[in-house]
Each structure stands twice: as C-alpha cells, then as structure tokens.
Amino acid sequence: MSKKMTGADMVIQALKDQGVDTVFGYPGGAVLPIYDAIFQQSDIQHILVRHEQGATHAAEAYARSTGKPGVVLVTSGPGATNAVTGLTDALMDSIPMIVLTGQVPTFMIGSDAFQEADTVGITRPCTKHNWLVKETDKLSETIHQAFHIATSGRPGPVLIDIPKDVQFATGTYTPKAKAHVKHYQPQVKGDLAAITELVELMESAERPIFYTGGGVINSGTGASQLLRDLVKSTDFPITSTLMGLGCYPASGKNWLGMLGMHGTYEANLAMHGCDLMINIGARFDDRITGVLEKFSPNSKKAHIDIDASSINKVIHVDVPILGDVAHVLEDLLKVWKSRGRKTNSAAVKKWWGQIDEWRAKKCLSYTNSDKIIKPQYALERLEALTKNHPDRYITTEVGQHQMWAAQYLGFEDPHRWMTSGGLGTMGYGVPASVGVQVAHPDALVINVAGEASWMMNMQEMGTCTQYNLPTKQFILNNERLGMVRQWQELLHGERYSNSWSESLPDFVKLAEAFGGKGIQCSDPADLDDAIMEMLAYDGPVIFDCLVEKHENCFPMIPSGKAHNEMLMGDASTKDAIDAEGMTLV
Amino acid sequence: MNALSLKKGSSRKSAYNLKNTTGDTIETHTLAVLVDNEAGVLARVIGLFSGRGYNIDSLTVAEINHEDNQSRITIVTTGTPSVIVQIKAQLARMVAVHDVHDLTVEGPSVERELAMIKVVSKGDNRVEALRTSEIFRASVVDTTLESFVFELTGTPEKIDAFVELMTPLGLVDVARTGVAAISRGL
Numbered sequence: 001m002s003k004k005m006t007g008a009d010m011v012i013q014a015l016k017d018q019g020v021d022t023v024f025g026y027p028g029g030a031v032l033p034i035y036d037a038i039f040q041q042s043d044i045q046h047i048l049v050r051h052e053q054g055a056t057h058a059a060e061a062y063a064r065s066t067g068k069p070g071v072v073l074v075t076s077g078p079g080a081t082n083a084v085t086g087l088t089d090a091l092m093d094s095i096p097m098i099v100l101t102g103q104v105p106t107f108m109i110g111s112d113a114f115q116e117a118d119t120v121g122i123t124r125p126c127t128k129h130n131w132l133v134k135e136t137d138k139l140s141e142t143i144h145q146a147f148h149i150a151t152s153g154r155p156g157p158v159l160i161d162i163p164k165d166v167q168f169a170t171g172t173y174t175p176k177a178k179a180h181v182k183h184y185q186p187q188v189k190g191d192l193a194a195i196t197e198l199v200e201l202m203e204s205a206e207r208p209i210f211y212t213g214g215g216v217i218n219s220g221t222g223a224s225q226l227l228r229d230l231v232k233s234t235d236f237p238i239t240s241t242l243m244g245l246g247c248y249p250a251s252g253k254n255w256l257g258m259l260g261m262h263g264t265y266e267a268n269l270a271m272h273g274c275d276l277m278i279n280i281g282a283r284f285d286d287r288i289t290g291v292l293e294k295f296s297p298n299s300k301k302a303h304i305d306i307d308a309s310s311i312n313k314v315i316h317v318d319v320p321i322l323g324d325v326a327h328v329l330e331d332l333l334k335v336w337k338s339r340g341r342k343t344n345s346a347a348v349k350k351w352w353g354q355i356d357e358w359r360a361k362k363c364l365s366y367t368n369s370d371k372i373i374k375p376q377y378a379l380e381r382l383e384a385l386t387k388n389h390p391d392r393y394i395t396t397e398v399g400q401h402q403m404w405a406a407q408y409l410g411f412e413d414p415h416r417w418m419t420s421g422g423l424g425t426m427g428y429g430v431p432a433s434v435g436v437q438v439a440h441p442d443a444l445v446i447n448v449a450g451e452a453s454w455m456m457n458m459q460e461m462g463t464c465t466q467y468n469l470p471t472k473q474f475i476l477n478n479e480r481l482g483m484v485r486q487w488q489e490l491l492h493g494e495r496y497s498n499s500w501s502e503s504l505p506d507f508v509k510l511a512e513a514f515g516g517k518g519i520q521c522s523d524p525a526d527l528d529d530a531i532m533e534m535l536a537y538d539g540p541v542i543f544d545c546l547v548e549k550h551e552n553c554f555p556m557i558p559s560g561k562a563h564n565e566m567l568m569g570d571a572s573t574k575d576a577i578d579a580e581g582m583t584l585v
Numbered sequence: 586m587n588a589l590s591l592k593k594g595s596s597r598k599s600a601y602n603l604k605n606t607t608g609d610t611i612e613t614h615t616l617a618v619l620v621d622n623e624a625g626v627l628a629r630v631i632g633l634f635s636g637r638g639y640n641i642d643s644l645t646v647a648e649i650n651h652e653d654n655q656s657r658i659t660i661v662t663t664g665t666p667s668v669i670v671q672i673k674a675q676l677a678r679m680v681a682v683h684d685v686h687d688l689t690v691e692g693p694s695v696e697r698e699l700a701m702i703k704v705v706s707k708g709d710n711r712v713e714a715l716r717t718s719e720i721f722r723a724s725v726v727d728t729t730l731e732s733f734v735f736e737l738t739g740t741p742e743k744i745d746a747f748v749e750l751m752t753p754l755g756l757v758d759v760a761r762t763g764v765a766a767i768s769r770g771l
C-alpha cells in the first residue's frame with residue numbers, strides 16, 4: 001500500500017495524515033513545488049502571512065489555543081532566517097510547532113547559491129530537533145517523526161529543511177503508522193515512591209502552596225481538571241507563572257494570582273513563607289525566583305516536570321518527580337485518597353488566615369484618575385466588559401501592558417492566554433491574534449498591546465483583513481517603551497535613553513488603511529462606550545487607548561532581591577536596586 | 586534516559602548560580618554518549634556545551650555499530666557536581682542521544698588515549714629518546730636518520746609524562762586522539 005508520489009505531494013499527504021487543517025506560510029523559489037501541491041487540494045487551508053516571523057507566532061498561538069501543533073511553511077534563506085525568532089520563542093515556551101523550510105537543490109548546497117542559508121545549522125540551537133532531508137524516500141517518515149517529537153515529552157519546535165530537488169523527485173510514501181518513532185518516548189508515569197513521599201509531605205504540611213506553570217497547560221485539559229480537583233480537595237493555596245494562567249480559574253477561591261517579578265503580594269509572600277512548595281510544570285525561572293539564595297528559604301520542595309534537565313537546574317528540590325503532569329496528578333490523587341485524604345487542616349486554616357492578611361493589602365490597587373486613562377483602569381474595564389463573553393481569547397505583546405494584562409484580566413480556563421514568556425518577544429501579539437482567530441473564527445480575540453511592540457509585526461493587520469479575522473487590537477498607548485522606561489527610572493537615574501515612541505502613526509487612519517476600523521479614546525468617561533463599540537464591530541479593530549505615560553508596573557521584585565523585598569505601588573522606588581542587581585536583566 | 590539518577594541531594598546548589606562558585610569542588614567526569622550517527626550530531630553535542638558554557642577537556646567520536654548506525658562520543662568534562670548533573674540531563678534529552686553513561690560514577694572504568702610524538706634529534710639525545718620510549722613501551726612507527734615518530738597508548742597522564750620527557754630531547758610535534766573509555770567487568 002506504499003504509494004509513489006513526488007516530495008511536494010508527500011508533504012501534503014503527511015500533513016493530512018497528521019490531521020493538519022491549517023498552515024501559516026509565505027512562498028518563495030525554494031518551496032514552489034509545495035505551493036503548487038497546496039494549490040491543487042482543498043483539505044488544508046494556507047494562511048498567507050505578511051512576514052515569516054508572523055507565520056511562526058501565528059502557528060504558536062494556534063497551537064496554544066487548540067492544543068494541536070502549529071505548522072509553518074517558508075522558503076529558503078531569508079524565509080528561514082525570518083523564522084528564527086519564532087522558533088526560539090516556541091523553544092523557550094515549549095510550544096509544539098513544525099516548520100517546513102525550502103532549501104536550494106541538494107547539488108547546490110554549499111555553493112553559496114541564491115537564497116542559500118545553512119538552515120539546520122542556524123536553527124540547531126533553537127529547535128528541539130531538526131533535519132535536512134536529502135532523499136525523497138525519507139521525507140514522509142521524517143515529517144511523521146517531526147510531529148511525534150514536537151508533541152511528545154516536553155513539546156517544542158522542530159524544523160525540516162527540504163531541498164527543491166527532493167520536492168520534485170518521486171519516492172515512496174511512508175504512512176504515519178509505519179514511521180519509526182520508537183526511540184523517542186519520554187517517561188510520562190511518575191515514580192510511585194516519590195509520589196507517595198510527596199503525599200506524606202502534603203499530609204503534614206502547615207504552610208503548603210501549589211506553584212504551577214505552563215507544563216500543566218501543555219499536559220492537556222485533563223491536567224487542569226485534575227489540578228482543580230487536587231486544589232479543591234486539599235484546600236491548599238495555588239499560584240501560577242505567566243505561562244500557567246488559566247490552569248486554575250482566576251475566580252477560584254484558592255487562587256492567589258500570578259507570582260514572580262510582577263506577581264501579587266500574597267503569591268510571592270506565600271512562596272517565601274511556605275513550608276511545602278509543590279512545583280507542577282514550572283521551572284524556577286529567574287523572573288519567578290528572584291535572588292536564589294533567598295528563595296523560599298524554609299520550604300521542602302517537590303517538582304513535577306517532564307523534562308529531567310529542569311529538575312535541580314536552578315533550585316535544589318527534595319522530591320523530584322519526573323513525568324507528565326496529568327499522569328502524575330492522577331496517581332497523586334489516587335495515593336492521597338487511598339491514604340484517607342489527610343491534610344493538616346488546622347495548620348492550613350491558620351496559613352489561610354495569614355494569606356488573607358496579605359490579600360487585604362490589595363496590592364493591585366492603584367490611584368485612578370478621572371482625567372486620564374490609567375492603563376490598569378483600561379484593563380479592568382476591558383475585563384468587566386468581556387469576561388462573560390462565552391469564547392474569549394487574549395494575546396499580548398511584551399512590556400508593561402503584558403504584565404498588567406496578566407494582573408488585571410482573569411482566566412478561567414487553559415488555552416485562553418497567549419503570551420511570549422520565556423523569550424519576551426515584542427511583536428508576538430498581532431500575529432498571535434491572527435493564529436488564534438484562524439483556529440477559532442467565531443471567538444472574541446483581543447491582543448492587549450503596547451504601541452511599540454504592536455508596530456513590530458503590525459503588517460499582519462493585512463492578514464486580518466484578507467481572511468476576515470475580526471481581531472481586536474487593544475493598544476495601551478503610553479508613547480513610551482514603558483517597561484524600558486520603568487527600568488531606566490529605577491536603575492539608571494531617570495536617564496530615559498531612547499525609550500519613547502516618537503512619530504507614531506495615526507492608528508485610526510492606519511486601521512482604515514488596512515481595511516479595518518480605528519477607535520481612539522483618551523477620556524476615562526468615554527472608555528466603556530468605546531470598548532463596546534470595538535466589541536460590536538464585525539471586523540478587525542485597532543483601539544488606540546491613550547493612557548498615562550509614566551505609570552509604573554507594581555508590585556515589582558527588583559533584580560537581585562527576594563520575594564519579601566517587593567516594591568509596592570506607593571513605595572519609594574529610589575535606589576531600590578543595588579549595584580549587584582543592576583547587572584542582572 | 587536511564588543515565589539520570591534524580592537522587593535527593595544530587596545537587597546541593599543551582600547549576601546556574603550567578604554568584605562565583607569557586608567554593609564548590611570542581612570534578613572531572615568521563616561521559617560515554619551513544620548517539621545516532623547522523624549528519625550534524627557532533628555539532629549538536631558541541632553546540633550544547635558551548636551554548637551553555639560547559640567545558641570540554643577531551644572529546645572523541647567514532648561509529649561503533651554500523652548496523653544500528655550508532656556512534657559513541659566520549660567526553661571528558663569538568664564542573665561542579667550540579668553542573669555535571671545538568672550536563673548529563675541536557676545530553677539525555679537530546680533526540681539524537683540514546684544513552685548517557687557517567688563512567689566516573691558508574692563503577693570502575695578504563696581510559697586510554699593514543700598519541701603520536703615526533704622527536705628530531707641527533708647523538709645522545711636520539712639515543713636517550715629511544716631508551717625512554719622503551720621504558721614507556723612506545724613503538725617506533727616511523728624513523729629517519731634524524732627523527733622518530735613514536736606511538737604510545739595509555740592513560741592521559743602517562744602520555745603527559747612521556748611528552749614532558751621528550752620535550753628536552755627534541756620533541757617537535759604531538760598528535761593525540763583524546764580519551765576513549767569503557768567500564769570494567771561484565
């Protein structure tokens with residue numbers, strides 16, 4: 001039953017066999033045979049982006065909002081190099097993505113041919129794995145292996161470089177079921193002895209906390225459900241990293257909000273003061289830990305992670321559990337229940353008393369104004385007016401607005417929040433909103449943006465118009481590279497070197513030029529109506545929300561400080577960071 | 586991924602402590618890494634070491650199983666205990682890597698290296714070079730009236746010692762293979 005076909009047809013056949021319905025891409029000389037094959041079929045839709053970086057972020061967000069891998073198709077040379085940022089972003093945030101690149105014909109490789117680049121060399125450190133396929137006979141099996149590797153274990157991006165002669169030549173198609181994938185099978189079941197050890201610690205813990213991350217979301221919706229069961233039955237408090245938002249509902253009573261550099265007071269102090277920290281699918285990133293020597297000094301730490309290299313990398317843990325979150329949580333619940341569902345409830349109740357005191361500090365309060373829109377207020381209103389929407393997705397760019405979005409928007413479910421966490425890629429949000437809207441055509445997709453980041457990939461507005469993608473570009477326009485400005489204020493003696501946005505376009509006209517609708521709002525009194533107008537419009541909108549230019553994002557753990565040395569909104573921030581902290585990022 | 590023993594206390598401190606870690610002991614470990622013998626696999630391994638700032642003291646690679654298309658890379662590396670654990674975990678999670686063995690901790694092992702040493706000399710020095718080579722059981726693989734090429738196999742320390750002795754006797758060139766290592770016994 002092995003069929004003969006051209007390499008280009010094999011690509012399409014393999015994608016179909018993998019259940020792919022959408023490819024984000026951009027054509028060029030070295031992928032013309034594949035584009036020809038795309039033209040002659042209708043099972044897979046191709047979304048023509050405006051820049052290959054856009055294709056990668058769109059595919060990442062498609063993946064994150066559906067749980068399926070994202071697929072990208074670009075040409076050789078500049079097409080491939082433009083994909084590098086997206087590959088790195090996906091590697092840092094563990095997003096399953098398959099990037100197919102065209103390459104010059106095999107007999108020209110190494111000759112500095114037109115649009116030749118050493119794509120596998122360039123992308124080796126920013127992919128989970130990559131391949132240069134030199135024989136058509138091996139192409140389909142490689143594609144099936146690529147999907148397997150991108151989606152198993154800790155997910156990540158993979159790349160397949162396909163020379164043009166391999167696309168033209170005829171070979172034998174290997175069906176998905178026959179592809180050799182056996183040797184890469186990461187361990188998913190956790191060690192029962194270690195799980196039992198964790199249960200024992202949970203039974204006696206006086207000040208426990210769940211510290212969750214993107215691994216819960218990557219493990220599938222089942223993992224989030226198990227986590228909710230676990231939190232409900234133990235009544236332990238729970239916090240999450242930026243990447244884990246939505247794995248536990250923001251409206252849930254045990255939710256402490258996000259932790260880390262711009263996390264809540266209660267989450268960070270609970271992390272600092274806990275006696276049992278249960279890390280589920282997070283990785284002790286430096287935005288989370290603050291200075292390592294002072295990180296949660298008096299706790300026993302357990303760490304559930306599918307990637308052994310994440311365990312004991314940054315923080316030594318007492319109970320390492322290697323495995324997939326959903327599998328481990330299932331066993332954890334079983335063991336805990338079979339041992340009589342015990343917790344040290346009297347002590348935990350006292351712990352909640354302490355946490356409620358921290359909560360009472362209301363760390364996210366800010367001084368509002370009736371003259372100028374505060375960015376926090378804009379997001380509070382956006383939240384109030386959209387949280388009951390049955391199908392809302394949020395993407396962001398990178399900067400202050402991103403942190404405010406994480407603080408002021410609530411996520412009830414996984415897969416609803418797409419943001420560039422590990423790499424912090426400005427320009428992620430616009431293409432990400434494209435990817436989400438393509439995957440969910442009837443949903444409300446809002447990109448919470450800063451004006452500077454937004455302009456880094458604003459060409460994708462053209463994609464929105466072409467494919468009738470009614471994304472809402474909600475720009476918190478402070479005419480500043482706000483996060484940079486904040487650091488310069490705190491760290492560099494208020495010398496605001498190159499951190500403002502000058503010569504900004506007229507965003508309303510820009511929206512119209514792209515064929516969408518533009519709305520500008522500068523008066524807090526008009527904000528609700530303007531947001532409603534945005535929501536009511538059936539098409540892409542650029543919302544230019546003129547906000548306070550000098551607002552800082554708090555709470556903030558300055559570099560080189562510990563969780564209990566947080567700066568609050570009203571704190572004097574002068575000299576908050578010492579010389580040592582200044583050298584950190 | 587059986588090279589990973591995630592034992593408690595396996596790393597007391599972070600592998601990525603920004604603070605100077607000179608207080609930590611630096612250990613030398615010999616790792617045997619079984620990999621797919623595919624294009625770019627060595628670049629992947631070397632790229633991991635350079636990208637993450639690990640040391641490579643010695644590295645050898647050759648195909649060891651033609652049928653399964655597998656190569657064995659022997660790496661001698663140094664680092665604090667936690668860095669060594671990280672290196673093994675980072676290697677083990679690479680798709681092209683089948684197995685990682687830390688020969689330094691997995692029981693007794695033997696390490697050998699091959700060197701070729703060229704000595705150019707006349708008269709007494711030439712006689713002394715030849716005499717010393719016999720003590721070390723080096724063999725002469727090439728000779729002219731004024732030169733020898735010795736071949737010597739042994740531990741890196743033995744080769745170091747031989748090179749040191751040859752230096753005043755007219756040593757002009759050394760080629761070393763790097764370490765190959767294997768566990769002892771069954």
Ligand SMILES: Cc1ncc(C[n+]2csc(CCOP(=O)(O)OP(=O)(O)O)c2C)c(N)n1
Pocket residue numbers: 397398399400401402424425426427449450451452453454476478480481482483484
């Ligand atoms: C591609 C890229 N370049 C530079 C940075 C550094 N950076 C982080 S936030 C920021 C400013 C972002 O400004 P804006 O998008 O307006 O957001 P704001 O902080 O003002 O909300 C910069 C330059 C980055 N994260 N990504």
Ligand SMILES: [Mg+2]
Pocket residue numbers: 399450451452476477478479480481482
């Ligand atoms: Mg800005």
